[in-house]
Amino acid sequence: xxxxxxxxxxxxxxxxxxxxxxxxxxxxxxxxxxxxxxxxxxxxxxxxxxxxxxxxxxxxxxxxxxxxxxxxxxxxxxxxxxxxxxxxxxxxxxxxxxxxxxxxxxxxxxxxxxxxxxxxxxxxxxxxxxxxxxxxxxxxxxxxxxxxxxxxxxxxxxxxxxxxxxxxxxxxxxxxxxxxxxxxxxxxxxxxxxxxxxxxxxxxxxxxxxxxxxxxxxxxxxxxxxxxxxxxxxxxxxxxxxxxxxxxxxxxxxxxxxxxxxxxxxxxxxxxxxx
Numbered sequence: 001x002x003x004x005x006x007x008x009x010x011x012x013x014x015x016x017x018x019x020x021x022x023x024x025x026x027x028x029x030x031x032x033x034x035x036x037x038x039x040x041x042x043x044x045x046x047x048x049x050x051x052x053x054x055x056x057x058x059x060x061x062x063x064x065x066x067x068x069x070x071x072x073x074x075x076x077x078x079x080x081x082x083x084x085x086x087x088x089x090x091x092x093x094x095x096x097x098x099x100x101x102x103x104x105x106x107x108x109x110x111x112x113x114x115x116x117x118x119x120x121x122x123x124x125x126x127x128x129x130x131x132x133x134x135x136x137x138x139x140x141x142x143x144x145x146x147x148x149x150x151x152x153x154x155x156x157x158x159x160x161x162x163x164x165x166x167x168x169x170x171x172x173x174x175x176x177x178x179x180x181x182x183x184x185x186x187x188x189x190x191x192x193x194x195x196x197x198x199x200x201x202x203x204x205x206x207x208x209x210x211x212x213x214x215x216x217x218x219x220x221x222x223x224x225x226x227x228x229x230x231x232x233x234x235x236x237x238x239x240x241x242x243x244x245x246x247x248x249x250x251x252x253x254x255x256x257x258x259x260x261x262x263x264x265x266x267x268x269x270x271x272x273x274x275x
Contacts, residue, residue, distance in 0.1 A: 038169055038186040039089050043140045044238070045186060045231060046087045047171040048072060048132065049101040050080035050113075056101040061170035061230030063144035063240060067137035068111075069273050071144060072229030073243055073259065074119040077130030083110045087138065091171075091184035100184070111135040116269050125202045128245045128259040129266050130229070131273050144231055146270065147241040147262040151234070152208050156196045164193040166210060168256075170230030170244060191232070194255060205263070208232075208242050209255045232258045 038045070044064040049056050062072035062085065070085060084107040088094040096106040103109060112133035119127045155164055169188045191210040198204040210232065232242040242258035261267065 036188060037089065038188040042169045042186065042188065042231075042233075043087060043089075044143050045169045046070065046085040046138075047091060047184065047186070048076065048083060048085045048229065049107075050076060050083040052079060052081055054082065056083070059101070059171070060228045061172065061244070062132065063169075063231045063243075064138060064140065065144050065146075065270070066274055067139055067143075068134045070132040070134065071231070071240065071243065071261070071270060072130050072132060073245055074115045074128040074130045075121070075124045075245075076229045077113050077115045077132065078119055078121055078124075080113050082113065083132070084108060085110070085132070085134065085138075087140075089186045108138060109135045114273070116266070125246060125257070125259065126206055127266075128206075129243065129261060129269065131270060133273065142238050144233075144238050144240045146267055147234060147239050149262055149264050149267065151262045152193065152196050152241055152260055153262075155193055156208075165235055166191050166193060166241065167233040167236060168210070168227065168230060168244060168258075169233065170227030172227030172230070172244075191256065196260070199255070199257065202246075202257070205260075207245060207257050207259055209257055211255065 046062055046064070047059060048062050048070070049059045051057060057080075058076070060072055060076035062070040062076075065071050084103055086096050086100065086107050088096050088106065091097060091100055094106065096104070098104070099106050110132050114131045114133070116127040116129045167188055168191055169186065171184055171186055194209040194211060196204065196208045198207065199209050227244045230244045231240045232244065233239060234241050241262050242260045244256070245259040246257040261270065
């Protein structure tokens with residue numbers, strides 16, 4: 001069984017929202033908690049496996065912003081030396097099942113991996129954004145696009161006056177305790193914006209919190225390990241306001257935290273790879 005690096009083990013509990021070991025792919029079950037299979041509704045959201053010294057080591061989710069540019073979390077790209085991405089909605093019910101997590105015809109290799117230049121692994125939540133450049137183009141009808149700068153601030157101020165629902169998409173776990181569930185299926189779920197003022201010592205301006213894991217039958221979904229880097233879309237659009245970043249406990253219950261990409265500084269970093 002592959003083990004996480006010592007650096008990863010030192011991360012705050014909130015950081016482990018997505019760093020599920022690749023070996024968990026052999027276990028049965030879900031993804032976005034209590035959401036629903038996404039099937040082909042978001043074909044621009046993929047499953048990324050990151051290599052360290054050519055060995056698959058961890059996985060995350062991410063969104064195509066163009067045929068070759070994938071947006072994901074900084075704590076996913078940090079320390080990686082390569083990797084690959086899949087876009088099948090169900091990894092194990094596809095040709096990818098014979099190859100995952102290693103290179104093959106079903107995946108596209110990374111050409112470059114970039115982490116925000118100010119990213120600090122000991123304070124990952126401050127600049128938790130990364131970009132992967134693919135070695136070949138992936139052509140889909142729709143790509144993700146960045147929200148207008150300050151969108152989440154506007155929604156937070158106009159409480160009750162606008163729709164505050166968002167769609168999270170990813171390949172993460174559905175359950176950690178009492179049963180680890182990870183069948184590598186792309187799921188989606190609806191969450192609601194809670195706040196943009198920071199939480200658990202995380203300062204305002206970098207993250208937003210959303211409803212998470214409301215319980216099977218009592219809500220429509222939330223994020224968990226393996227969803228990190230996946231998009232938080234505005235409503236049912238392709239507009240990305242934030243990317244899944246952290247949770248506040250080891251069973252993915254309570255609120256979920258996402259790193260904001262509706263900020264000028266982060267969009268300047270991301271747009272370097274799109275211009």
